[in-house]
Amino acid sequence: MVDRLKGKVAIVTGGTLGIGLSIVDLYLKEGAKVVFTGRRQKIGEEAFKHLSNPKNAKFVVHDASNEEGWKKLFADVIAEFGKVDILVNNAGIGVPGDVEHTDYAQWRQTMAVNLDGVY
Template identity: 45%
Template sequence: MSKKLDGKVAVITGSTRSIGRAIAEDFLAEGASVVLSGRSREKGALALKELDAGDRAHFVVSDALEQDQVENLVDESVKHFGAVDILVNNTGGCDGFALIHELSDTAWNRAIDWTLNSAFWATRRALPGMLERGWGRVICISSVEGKRASQPAIGHYITSKHALNGFVKAVAVEYGAQGVTANAICPGAVETDSMAVAGRQAAEAAGISYEQFLAQYAGQAMTGKLNTVDEVAAVATLLASDAGAGMTGGLINVDGGTSPW
């Protein structure tokens, strides 16, 4: 019995753990070959060992803040597997949390590179091959904060995620007729490893505890709870498959009913 992603090659940025890792696991289960990436070679080796997917999984060291490394990730994936059919721009985040009038240039620019520019660099590099084959999937992991603004001291995160959603729309309108779809998944709060670090910093900057920070997100959801990495991965798998061909330019909520649109 064929699987949803048989014969496809997927590149997932920032995928040794958390949401990216869950997406990798789902893609592998559906028959895809997967390229993991991240800054740590040791974490990459551990992820490959844990996935135990043999020659269908590969790791490339790549720092999302460095354009040459992001472009090299795509190039190395093509060299290794022959193509990139599915690109998941999963990396994104920020640090240096502060209110706008105290936010540093460094923190602002780093957030834009981390979330928006990294997606642009990778997508631009992957598109020519997708267009040549007449089939491609670009999936960006955005956020519920890409549709609203609910917390202080994360203005650079809110801005970069809103911009990422606009980028997805631009890719969709330019390439939809050529077989390439582009969508953003907008998760609610997910308590990942990175959230445990960045969330605590954001909470401190906002003058609340980390527990209060998470409780606010859970309380805003119709489900009354945080989301999980598996919930996000399930939607990514749909978008990556032929079944998702009719979906493009979408900003798809996986937020427990938090966002009003």
């Protein structure tokens, strides 16, 4: 199928690798305009090169754990595209090892991205 998302504007966090990048590319194939985010500029730029329809995509550096960053992201997308129809909260991180050997700072960062970022 094609054009199921024609006229829609999507934000996909964690859209530079893996599942997130696949979602971005599928949404583009279905006709959406997609703003995808990640924390690392270089990885985002590389991901952009592999998209099926890059003219309808935009990469933005964004940290899902930062509340002010969320406000700016939505304001910028609405200013550029007029709306946001779809939000995919795909950003997530993991801490290597187990909880027993995780320090508090690692735990808070994981929770900030994986839970607070979705909130």
